[in-house]
Amino acid sequence: MKNRKPSAAAHVIVLAGPLLALLYTLVALTGGNGVRFISGAWFLAVLWVFLTAFSGALWRAYHGDRYAFTAYTLPEKDEERFDWETRTGRYSWRRDYEEGGPFDDDYPFGHGPIA
Numbered sequence: 001m002k003n004r005k006p007s008a009a010a011h012v013i014v015l016a017g018p019l020l021a022l023l024y025t026l027v028a029l030t031g032g033n034g035v036r037f038i039s040g041a042w043f044l045a046v047l048w049v050f051l052t053a054f055s056g057a058l059w060r061a062y063h064g065d066r067y068a069f070t071a072y073t074l075p076e077k078d079e080e081r082f083d084w085e086t087r088t089g090r091y092s093w094r095r096d097y098e099e100g101g102p103f104d105d106d107y108p109f110g111h112g113p114i115a
Contacts, residue, residue: 010056017048 021041028034057068 006056014049014052014056017045017052021045 021044024034024041025038028038060066061069
């Protein structure tokens with residue numbers, strides 16, 4: 001299958017849940033009845049989106065288009081992963097510590113992941 005773009009009907013099917021939840025929310029807020037069920041309606045809408053999108057991807061994979069499941073590749077080398085982990089998130093405090101030392105003016109309250 002060469003066409004990787006989903007059809008307009010597939011978009012309508014996936015987005016039907018949130019559209020119905022939005023319509024229900026507007027009617028419930030303007031009328032005042034059924035306001036306590038709004039969170040349930042949005043939960044069902046999110047569940048609808050997940051189930052329809054996943055089943056659509058499985059359907060396309062069954063018919064030969066496995067792009068949704070094979071498009072992402074993991075990093076090949078450990079150096080790339082290590083470099084990514086040290087630049088952002090959990091280990092960024094180490095880089096800051098190495099650049100400024102233990103008595104950096106920007107971090108007067110200490111270093112480490114908990115500080």
